[in-house]
Amino acid sequence: MASRPIYFISTVLIMAFCYVFFLTFFNEGQPNKMPIGVVDLDNSSLSRQFTRNLEATQQAEIVMRLNSHKEAREEMQRGNIYAFVEIKRHFATDAITNRRPAITFYINDGYLIAGSLVSKGITYMSAATSIGMERKILRAKGIDESRIKGIIQPIVLDTHLIGNPWANYGTYLLNVILPGILQLMVLMMTAFPIGVEYKERTSREWLENSGNSMFAALTGKLLPYTFIFTIIGVIGNVLLYKYMHYPLNSSIGWMFLATFFLVIASQAIGVLFIGITPVLRDGVTFAGLFGTLGVTFAGSTFPVEQMPTGTRILSDLFPIHHYFNIYVDQALNGIEIHYSFISYMIMLSFLILPFFVFNRLKNAAISQNYPIK
Amino acid sequence: MTASHKKSFHKKIISILKDILNVLKIEFQTMFKDRGVVIMLVLAPLAYPILYCSLYKNETLIDVPLAAVDCSQSPQSRELLRHIDANQNVAIVSKYSTLAEAKQAYNEKRVHGVVYIPADFNKKLNTGDQTTVSIYCDISSFMYYRIINQACSNCVLAMSNQIQINRLNATGITGESAKIVANPIPYNGVVLYNESAGFASFLMPAILILIIQQTLFLGIGMITGTSREENRFHVLVSSSVHRGGTVRVIIGKSICYFIMFAAWSFYILELVPRIFNLPHIGIPFDVMMLMVPFLLATVFFSMSVSVFLPNRETGLVIFMFMSLILLFLSGVSWPQSNINGFWRAFAWMFPATCGVQGYIKINTLGADLRHVSFEYVSLWLQSIVYFATTCWAYYWQIKKSANRVRSVKDKVI
Numbered sequence: 001m002a003s004r005p006i007y008f009i010s011t012v013l014i015m016a017f018c019y020v021f022f023l024t025f026f027n028e029g030q031p032n033k034m035p036i037g038v039v040d041l042d043n044s045s046l047s048r049q050f051t052r053n054l055e056a057t058q059q060a061e062i063v064m065r066l067n068s069h070k071e072a073r074e075e076m077q078r079g080n081i082y083a084f085v086e087i088k089r090h091f092a093t094d095a096i097t098n099r100r101p102a103i104t105f106y107i108n109d110g111y112l113i114a115g116s117l118v119s120k121g122i123t124y125m126s127a128a129t130s131i132g133m134e135r136k137i138l139r140a141k142g143i144d145e146s147r148i149k150g151i152i153q154p155i156v157l158d159t160h161l162i163g164n165p166w167a168n169y170g171t172y173l174l175n176v177i178l179p180g181i182l183q184l185m186v187l188m189m190t191a192f193p194i195g196v197e198y199k200e201r202t203s204r205e206w207l208e209n210s211g212n213s214m215f216a217a218l219t220g221k222l223l224p225y226t227f228i229f230t231i232i233g234v235i236g237n238v239l240l241y242k243y244m245h246y247p248l249n250s251s252i253g254w255m256f257l258a259t260f261f262l263v264i265a266s267q268a269i270g271v272l273f274i275g276i277t278p279v280l281r282d283g284v285t286f287a288g289l290f291g292t293l294g295v296t297f298a299g300s301t302f303p304v305e306q307m308p309t310g311t312r313i314l315s316d317l318f319p320i321h322h323y324f325n326i327y328v329d330q331a332l333n334g335i336e337i338h339y340s341f342i343s344y345m346i347m348l349s350f351l352i353l354p355f356f357v358f359n360r361l362k363n364a365a366i367s368q369n370y371p372i373k
Numbered sequence: 374m375t376a377s378h379k380k381s382f383h384k385k386i387i388s389i390l391k392d393i394l395n396v397l398k399i400e401f402q403t404m405f406k407d408r409g410v411v412i413m414l415v416l417a418p419l420a421y422p423i424l425y426c427s428l429y430k431n432e433t434l435i436d437v438p439l440a441a442v443d444c445s446q447s448p449q450s451r452e453l454l455r456h457i458d459a460n461q462n463v464a465i466v467s468k469y470s471t472l473a474e475a476k477q478a479y480n481e482k483r484v485h486g487v488v489y490i491p492a493d494f495n496k497k498l499n500t501g502d503q504t505t506v507s508i509y510c511d512i513s514s515f516m517y518y519r520i521i522n523q524a525c526s527n528c529v530l531a532m533s534n535q536i537q538i539n540r541l542n543a544t545g546i547t548g549e550s551a552k553i554v555a556n557p558i559p560y561n562g563v564v565l566y567n568e569s570a571g572f573a574s575f576l577m578p579a580i581l582i583l584i585i586q587q588t589l590f591l592g593i594g595m596i597t598g599t600s601r602e603e604n605r606f607h608v609l610v611s612s613s614v615h616r617g618g619t620v621r622v623i624i625g626k627s628i629c630y631f632i633m634f635a636a637w638s639f640y641i642l643e644l645v646p647r648i649f650n651l652p653h654i655g656i657p658f659d660v661m662m663l664m665v666p667f668l669l670a671t672v673f674f675s676m677s678v679s680v681f682l683p684n685r686e687t688g689l690v691i692f693m694f695m696s697l698i699l700l701f702l703s704g705v706s707w708p709q710s711n712i713n714g715f716w717r718a719f720a721w722m723f724p725a726t727c728g729v730q731g732y733i734k735i736n737t738l739g740a741d742l743r744h745v746s747f748e749y750v751s752l753w754l755q756s757i758v759y760f761a762t763t764c765w766a767y768y769w770q771i772k773k774s775a776n777r778v779r780s781v782k783d784k785v786i
Contacts, residue, residue: 010690021698024713031711076565077740079730082708098553103560109567110652110737112575114708116519119562126560133557141554143544150501151544154536157529158507159522162479169707172515181694188690195686281409281595284686288693289417295697296428302572303514306434308427328513335480 010189011225015232018181019239026170034114035063036122037084039072044092050103050129054085059121076106082114083107083122095133103129113169163247163332171246175327176300176320178236179259183266183320184291186229190270191287193221194361195280203278203365214362218354222267233259241331249334257344258326265319265350275357278364290318298324322347389621396625404596404629409685413592414630418637421584425577426649432571434520436464440475440484443468447495453506453532457488460524485511486521501540516572566738567652574652578737579705579729581641582667586725587696589634589668590675594688597679601770619768623760627672634672638664642732655736662742663731666752670724673759680766703729727751 038054040047055062063081066072072084085105094101105122109115131152138148164171197203210217237255241248248255269290274283297304297315304315315321322343329340364370404410439457443450458465466484469475475487489507497504508525511517534555541551567574642660646653682688701707702720709730712720720726731748734740742749 006684006687006690014691014694018694018698021716022701025701025707025716028711031708033711034708035710074740074744077734077738078744079709079734079738082710095558098550098557100553100557100559103558104563105560106563106565108738109564109570110575110733111705111708112567112570112572113706114710115564115567116570119564123560123562126558130556130558130560134554137554137557141544141546147501147540147544150503151537151540153503153533154498154540155529155533156503156505157526158505159526160507160509161512161518162509164512167512167515167518169515172512177697181697184694188693192686192690281686281689284689285409285412288689292693292696293424296425300514301516301576302429302431303434303516306431306437306516308430311428324513329480332513333480339480 007189007193010185010192011228012232014185015182015236018178019236022170022174022177023239023244026174029166029168029170031114031117031169032058033061034059034118035081036060036118037064037066037072037075037081038062039066039069039084039086041089042087042091046092046095047087050087050125051085053125053129054122057121057125059117072106076108079111081108082111083118085122163249163328163334168246170244172300174240174244175246175331176298176324177295178240179233179262179323179327180291180295180298180320182229182233182236182259183262183294183318183323184288186225186263186266187270187273187287187291188284189225189229190222190267191274191283192280193225194218194271194274195278195283197221198278198364198368198370199280201368203368207362207365214358214365217365218271218361222271226263226267229263230260233263246331248331250330250337254326254330254337254340258323258330258347261344261347262319262323265322265347268350268353269319271354271361272357275354275361278361278370294318294320297321300324316346319347319350392618392621393625393628396622397629400596400626400629407596407599410592410595413588413595414633417588418584418634418641421588422581422641422645425580425584426573426645426651429573429577430649432569432573434462434516437462437486437517437520438466438484439463439486439488439521440478441465441468442470442472442475442487442489444470444492445490445494449498449532450490450494453490453528454488456528456532457525460528462520463524479509479511485517488525498536501543566654573649574737576705577649577651578646578733579700579703581645582728582732583696583699583703583725585634585638585641585668586671586699586723586728587692589630589671590678591688591692593630593672593675594679594682594692595685597676598682598685598687601680601682602684619764619771622771623676623763623767627669627676630672631668634668635661635664638668642736646736652737654739656741659735659742660732663728663735663745663749663752666749666756667724667728667731670752670755670759671728673756673763674724677759677762677766680763680770699723699725702726705729705733721751722755724752724755727755 036054038051040051051062054060060083064075066075066084069086072081072086075081076084083105085103087103088101091101103126105119105126107115107119134152135148138151139145143151161167197206206221207214207217210220234256237252237259240246241252241255270287273286273290277283295301297318298320299315304312304321325343326340329335329343330337404414441454443454454465457463463486465488467478469478472487472489475484478484479487487509489509491505494504494506506525506529508521510521537555538551541547541554546554564570639661642664643653643657645651679688702712702716702723703726704712704720709717727748731745731752734745734748735742
């Protein structure tokens with residue numbers, strides 16, 4: 001195993017790189033101060049006041065002042081700004097003379113995440129401006145201060161996010177992406193070391209060294225990887241929950257267990273792939289394609305239950321999907337462990353898969369009748 | 374120039390073209406003989422876009438199940454719940470009398486959110502006070518949170534505005550002036566380029582470009598790894614002794630990949646978005662113009678790196694995970710403006726980053742080629758640099774394998 005650099009690279013180095021990459025990439029939590037533009041055709045003290053208020057939002061930062069709608073739209077098409085606010089001429093005079101001047105803002109939802117966050121900031125500030133104006137009018141009309149609140153905003157909506165109250169983007173993504181990449185690497189580094197024995201025609205010795213038992217041969221081959229990948233996965237858990245302090249509302253031990261099961265379940269699928277075609281390149285290709293799909297099927301980007309029918313059943317074939325369910329129940333929501341029992345059990349049941357290909361692998365190991373490339 | 378000079382010059386050109394054509398032919402033959410390469414360079418680019426588009430076919434969430442806890446049990450609270458239920462994105466599937474019961478339903482994953490209306494909701498509305506409605510959202514996927522929050526806040530706002538007018542009327546402010554007081558500075562947000570805030574419309578364009586780069590990269594890695602494994606590198610130089618042979622090999626091979634992927638690019642970037650109704654307001658000619666340097670940069674980038682892959686499977690094992698990294702580096706989900714300098718520079722080395730940005734700007738935002746000059750120039754720059762590195766890497770590899778052959782011959786003699 002230590003003989004070729006690929007073994008070290010694809011077990012330790014790649015995962016270490018991913019940890020460093022994602023933790024430094026999302027360290028902000030939520031993207032803040034994204035660039036927006038302003039088209040202020042009025043340029044009055046009121047409109048300037050409004051743009052100053054916009055500067056105060058957490059999400060947006062005014063990086064350019066533009067002279068026309070067309071100019072602003074082109075900047076948006078260049079990708080330099082994610083939104084722009086347009087303030088019409090006579091904005092201030094219209095406001096004072098009760099002609100209800102409108103503020104219009106244009107959002108680039110081609111970049112959905114930037115667009116919706118910036119939109120949230122601008123909407124909030126526009127509403128605040130309007131409410132401030134309304135408060136002024138009501139006071140001028142001599143309405144009692146205690147009643148103003150009820151008039152301005154009769155119903156307040158109070159939104160609670162279960163488990164991730166700060167809507168941290170890293171929490172939401174890394175809890176799926178990192179185990180997803182772990183699953184990918186485990187899958188490939190199961191198919192690869194086994195496949196190499198067949199490709200280099202050493203499979204017979206490999207089997208003989210294990211007393212002609214496929215079970216012993218596979219266990220001996222894969223146990224070191226189980227060990228290494230579990231350690232790496234657990235380090236990942238510690239990084240997320242202890243170092244980054246991402247929400248963890250149950251014992252970290254349950255996540256360790258889920259990580260361990262993710263590793264062994266992925267190994268079982270890896271064996272299945274290389275067992276179906278004991279050809280190195282096919283086994284690795286399938287493992288790789290399956291592994292990259294895993295992140296989609298986990299269900300965090302787009303919920304699986306809202307995907308087309310059939311996809312839901314497919315998603316059950318991916319250990320990462322069950323890992324994700326455990327993460328949601330345990331780390332995020334912190335509900336009783338019995339809710340997750342079934343997810344753990346399904347992950348364990350993947351261990352049956354290798355038994356279907358034992359004979360195939362054994363025969364192929366002895367007869368060596370598969371092409372090597 | 375004398376006639377004989379001219380003739381030899383002609384001959385030289387013809388010999389170069391012959392060499393290039395020969396390499397091209399050999400490359401196409403080896404490609405289609407190799408099942409693994411066919412999977413990577415033909416099957417994957419054709420099937421992957423369809424697979425991903427079907428998975429992300431639903432642009433938004435429909436009827437996300439919610440639970441309602443209505444402690445007020447008043448006409449107003451029922452009206453609010455009815456309005457929320459009428460929203461196409463969410464559906465109130467069950468009603469409970471306590472939050473604890475609703476939490477139970479949430480834990481069992483029967484609902485993804487809870488709307489809680491307090492007991493004094495009705496009373497406060499009647500006395501002119503401010504009241505609060507609480508919602509609890511599942512945030513295991515940001516989509517749930519966004520959809521639930523949006524649907525509920527729209528309904529609450531609509532009801533709130535109506536009550537506001539009534540209360541203003543009660544203070545003697547009526548008619549048009551009530552409207553003015555209620556909303557002195559109206560604002561409206563206009564969503565551009567992805568009007569329905571669709572998930573596929575936003576993510577798929579980036580995935581499509583990544584499919585092109587990654588299949589091309591892994592395919593070339595497979596081909597080169599195989600030839601290194603079998604030590605056939607020198608074979609590809611038709612007359613390995615003469616100078617300039619390396620460049621001919623590189624040009625021949627790259628034309629082969631380029632032609633193939635020019636066709637795939639048209640299919641992936643122009644046909645697939647039309648079939649699956651993804652954004653496609655860009656000018657197809659501009660997209661293809663951007664693809665020329667993108668494909669060249671990708672081909673040469675892949676050829677440069679692939680020389681270092683000792684076996685046919687190595688590239689797959691080592692670089693498969695990069696697809697995910699590149700998706701984030703491309704700056705489509707996490708905005709490019711918020712990626713720190715180091716990773717931005719790192720991202721810039723990969724053709725996919727400029728490819729994704731350029732394609733989204735042209736195809737989704739309707740920019741034309743001059744708007745994406747940064748990406749366009751960058752890709753040409755990458756093509757030139759990676760062409761140079763490819764030449765160097767091939768030259769080095771061919772020399773090395775030629776030496777090896779010579780030393781083997783020496784030993785035999």
